[in-house]
Amino acid sequence: SCAFAHRKIYRSMRVLEDYVGMVGSVQEGSGVIYRAFEGNQENFLWNPKYKSENSDLTKYEPRSGDVLLSRGSANTSAAIARITNEDSNFSHMGIVYIDPKTKKIETIEAHIEKGSLVTDISAYKDMKSRALVFRFHDPSLTDQQNAQIAHEAATQIRKVVLKYHNSYKLSIYPPNICYDFSMTVDNPKEFDFSQKNCLFCSEVVSLGFSLVGDGKYKIPTFLSDINPKNRSFIESLGVKAKKTFAPADIEIDPYFDLVLEWRDYNRVHASHRLDSILTVIYSWMDDYDYQFYKTDSVSLKSKFGYIVRRIPILNSLLGVKDKFPLNMSKNAIETIQMLDIVSNILNNYLIDQENQAGNYLTPKQMITLLNHWREQDLAEYSTSEPDKVYGKEEDTFRAYRFHQFFRAKEETH
Structure with missing residues (x-):
């Protein structure tokens, strides 16, 4: 309109x-x-x-x-x-x-x-x-x-x-x-x-x-x-x-x-980075059917927060009442934690790309870089080589790897 x-x-x-x-x-x-x-x-x-x-x-x-x-x-x-x-x-x-x-x-x-x-x-x-x-x-x-x-x-x-x-x-x-x-x-x-x-x-x-x-x-x-x-x-x-x-x-x-x-x-530039990241996250969900795959630690933290929030003494003692409202589902808690994990990984990637470039990237440039990185990271995540180093300590790009947390439904590992 x-x-x-x-x-x-x-x-x-x-x-x-x-x-x-x-x-x-x-x-x-x-x-x-x-x-x-x-x-x-x-x-x-x-x-x-x-x-x-x-x-x-x-x-x-x-x-x-x-x-x-x-x-x-x-x-x-x-x-x-x-x-x-x-x-x-x-x-x-x-x-x-x-x-x-x-x-x-x-x-x-x-x-x-x-x-x-x-x-x-x-x-x-x-x-x-x-x-x-x-x-x-x-x-x-x-x-x-x-x-x-x-x-x-x-x-x-x-x-x-x-x-x-x-x-x-x-x-x-x-x-x-x-x-x-x-x-x-x-x-x-x-x-x-x-x-x-x-x-x-x-x-x-x-x-x-x-x-x-x-x-x-x-x-x-x-x-x-x-x-x-x-x-x-x-x-x-x-x-x-x-x-x-x-x-x-x-x-x-x-x-x-x-x-x-x-x-x-x-x-304000930090918000441009986060906006670009969420733009591609929503785009990958729509175009490639991406979804979050929660880690064991996220699942454990979510269950802990969900349960403790309902026990008044522990709720006040551990200070979770201002983090997890009673009407927030365990699924929502898990989703927000996974969003933080993936967003922070991609944010670090963009920060390092800007440091290498020596100047501010525009939102369009950031989105282009993130889409290229998705293709590269997916290809390396999907390889069937038994000795691959994806996500391991010796992986040069370990800090930027995200497909273990966020990928299409049909992809398995």
Whole structure:
């Protein structure tokens, strides 16, 4: 559609801007790692409409109801950014709430590990390579009315999240609304543990705005498709939806203005590598029927985490409650661990290729290299020579071998 064509253009422009900024950052010799919304003017790109309202262009002044779109640094972040038919640069979304009396600034978010929660905005700023601010704007309303609706949306979703938390914080059940792995946008109005109603990150924003304006605002206007040829991977994670509210959908929603985009040029290239890796992983699943083959250690860790998470004393003692939510299946735990193993192998391969080249590789170059390496690694994995050294200590390319973990179903070893 026209809307998603615009999103593709935004993504291409963003990549070009990233590379210009990365080169400039290297020339300046800056190795500083910034938290979100920190840095100098080069880290901020402002919408001219809002630029004139800020005397300090290196400072973001939050408003209640602002929607924050971001990209994390984990492999799962790349998986979320690439899970829909239309690729994106983003993996997470939250909404700002500002207390009218105390002026305390909080965010309401849903995390895989912890579920839905209300936290100080300082926690949001960690481990981000890029972050965007969107502000609600209905052209038929005044600025004051728009600000009131945005604040009310944040207020309502905050009430929902805290009501659940206060109901269960002293019980045997998890104190936060569970994370919705299905990625289904159903915006449930009531939550209790027995109903198993959950929220994913974008749904927090969607539900908040659905609770104001007599239901007028159905966010997003455009849903993303999730239709890979091979659904086994996403289904193993618990994804059931075929249409969802992907974080990047807010970019093309007519009810929101982009206020600013922030990026850390010392981190952003790592997200390009992970995006390229997940692009080829999804492609190999679709084109060659690839799947993960779990190791014995992964199977053991998954079983251990799954069982311990259900024993309160061990759960707290071993600190697994923030790693494995109760509603995450053992299969999902195994899949995420295998994704980490394969992604890290391919990431090391790309890093070494860039070091040899002496410059940044573009996403297109990275994808080409990964596809060539897949062919070479598969050929050497599939050889029937009894004395082959594939994956052994004497294997020159041992660090980059991955077909023992990720290959087509019909291939045997």
